[in-house]
Amino acid sequence: MVETLTIxxxxxxxxxxxxIGANDETFASVVGVKRLSVRTAVIMGAVIAIxxxxxxxxxxxxxxxxxxxxxxxxxxxxxxxxISIYVAMAISLILASVFGxxxxxxxxLVGAIIGLSLxxxxxxxxxxxxxxxxxxxxxISPIIGFTISFLIMKFVNRILGKTVTSFRKHDKANNxxxxxxxxxxxWTGLSRAGNDINNAIAPIVxxxxxxxxxxxxxxxxxxxxxxxxxxxIGLGLGLIIIGWRVLKTxxxxxxxxxxxxAFVTQGSTALIVFLAVIIGIPxxxxxxxxxxxIGAGVGMKKPINLKTLRMIAIFIVLTPVIxxxxxxxxxxxxxxxx
Amino acid sequence: MFDRMLGFRTIQRQVEEKLIQLSFIxxxxxxALYVESSTKITCHTCDICEVEExxxxxxxxxxxxxxEVDTKVELEKFQLFERINSVSVKSKEIRTLMNKYxxxxxxxxxxxxxxxxxxxxxxxxxxxHSVKGLYDSYDVALERVEELIAVCNKxxxxxxxxxxxxxxxxxxxxxxxxxxxxxxGNSLRGTLQNMIFVGEKxxxxxxxxxxxxxxxxxxxxxxxEEAEEEITEKEKTKTKKI
Numbered sequence: 001m002v003e004t005l006t007i008x009x010x011x012x013x014x015x016x017x018x019x020i021g022a023n024d025e026t027f028a029s030v031v032g033v034k035r036l037s038v039r040t041a042v043i044m045g046a047v048i049a050i051x052x053x054x055x056x057x058x059x060x061x062x063x064x065x066x067x068x069x070x071x072x073x074x075x076x077x078x079x080x081x082x083i084s085i086y087v088a089m090a091i092s093l094i095l096a097s098v099f100g101x102x103x104x105x106x107x108x109l110v111g112a113i114i115g116l117s118l119x120x121x122x123x124x125x126x127x128x129x130x131x132x133x134x135x136x137x138x139x140i141s142p143i144i145g146f147t148i149s150f151l152i153m154k155f156v157n158r159i160l161g162k163t164v165t166s167f168r169k170h171d172k173a174n175n176x177x178x179x180x181x182x183x184x185x186x187w188t189g190l191s192r193a194g195n196d197i198n199n200a201i202a203p204i205v206x207x208x209x210x211x212x213x214x215x216x217x218x219x220x221x222x223x224x225x226x227x228x229x230x231x232x233i234g235l236g237l238g239l240i241i242i243g244w245r246v247l248k249t250x251x252x253x254x255x256x257x258x259x260x261x262a263f264v265t266q267g268s269t270a271l272i273v274f275l276a277v278i279i280g281i282p283x284x285x286x287x288x289x290x291x292x293x294i295g296a297g298v299g300m301k302k303p304i305n306l307k308t309l310r311m312i313a314i315f316i317v318l319t320p321v322i323x324x325x326x327x328x329x330x331x332x333x334x335x336x337x338x
Numbered sequence: 339m340f341d342r343m344l345g346f347r348t349i350q351r352q353v354e355e356k357l358i359q360l361s362f363i364x365x366x367x368x369x370a371l372y373v374e375s376s377t378k379i380t381c382h383t384c385d386i387c388e389v390e391e392x393x394x395x396x397x398x399x400x401x402x403x404x405x406e407v408d409t410k411v412e413l414e415k416f417q418l419f420e421r422i423n424s425v426s427v428k429s430k431e432i433r434t435l436m437n438k439y440x441x442x443x444x445x446x447x448x449x450x451x452x453x454x455x456x457x458x459x460x461x462x463x464x465x466x467h468s469v470k471g472l473y474d475s476y477d478v479a480l481e482r483v484e485e486l487i488a489v490c491n492k493x494x495x496x497x498x499x500x501x502x503x504x505x506x507x508x509x510x511x512x513x514x515x516x517x518x519x520x521x522x523g524n525s526l527r528g529t530l531q532n533m534i535f536v537g538e539k540x541x542x543x544x545x546x547x548x549x550x551x552x553x554x555x556x557x558x559x560x561x562x563e564e565a566e567e568e569i570t571e572k573e574k575t576k577t578k579k580i
Binding site for chain 2: 033034157158160161164165166167168170171174175256258
């Protein structure tokens, strides 16, 4: 039974990593300004995801689970609950990715936890320490993303209006912004892979743990990091196999990007996330990025594709519901086995 | 991939150089054609221009292919190239027609045609300055475009004398498309119209990419293809009548 569970956990870890990779929209702005083709972007993104996951991830991070429902993770059927949550997250992310829509993995996680809590009759913490904080995050993230991106775009436009007075200078500015954008995207991709991989590999980390402390040059150190490599490969595969759809939608279908607006989009997202961490305000990276795209577009007075935007908004609202239903279904299907 | 990421700076510089070079050829060509028609001695500069135009065009196409035309900037550059190219192609037609019908033209018409060629050389120069201005300063480019459009419209207005009325079997007066003056006049009109299209493209590029010229007004209601279709339609209708 232990062996079966190990295999199941391993598969689920890779599946979740695959799903997270499939919904990774980091390279969308570079695709949007045609600095990289979708194919090159997904390959490059996959390599960066593997490197970022393997080298930059330090430890398994804490999750929101205890904040939402304390009872869910102390009762019986713990293995079935964990597997259900991971499967539900993976299904929601992959489903959204197949439609080419970026969603927040946190939304999928929260939806699964709420769904299972409701199904098992546990109390949900709606206060500011639990769901209140999360709902606030989901509300303020798009507003902050839009506002900051819009203001920075206006500021950049003003500067460029004074400096870019010919087509030659425009070409030059495009190149500078293109290179800066690429650097920023690579950095974001590395750090994002380092963070995202934690959620995915949590179930298999104990399988690779050895007793004792290992230094960088010992084989034990690298053996303990193997789950990160496995997860990184999962992320990369997800990006290559399905992730291109998300890059295409966000990069090409929401708003017409220019190198400077793409740079503003990426830069304002990085700035907001960085400041939010320092100040201690929780924000959703995906929501900030999507709203930053719109903010930069409005700042440039470019038309926004409302059809695509509506689809993204619908999926953002539906994700917790889909995830919750999947978690409940999965839980009742597998609880007899574990 | 790295070239693409870094924005093909070297290629862009070469494209810029070649576009400006290509835009200069029509003015040189018209000057040479003016000399050739006023002296009636074959001017080899025309041949040189024709060869140069083919060479520059090929080089530019190769460079643009290397630059993979898929961003908005690259597309606009390619469209500008196409419009400059159509000016060169159409201007070659004038020389061919003039060589063919030189003896059939009436003297006063021939003289006014020579005058038009001189004015067209000036229009070509304005076109070149507008393309060059695009890369140097948006304001200068727009000034030159205005001047170009004014010069071209003036010449086109004066070309009215190159429309000849002819009487068909039913006694209806209409334009004749067999007269050499009309054929040459139409080619010249087409060339000047194409020069205006180049100017409009330059203004469109300024409007699209400049951060300070979003509010400028350009006559974009009739894109080149539409206008060309319109001209062809008119010609077809008239030919049917004749």
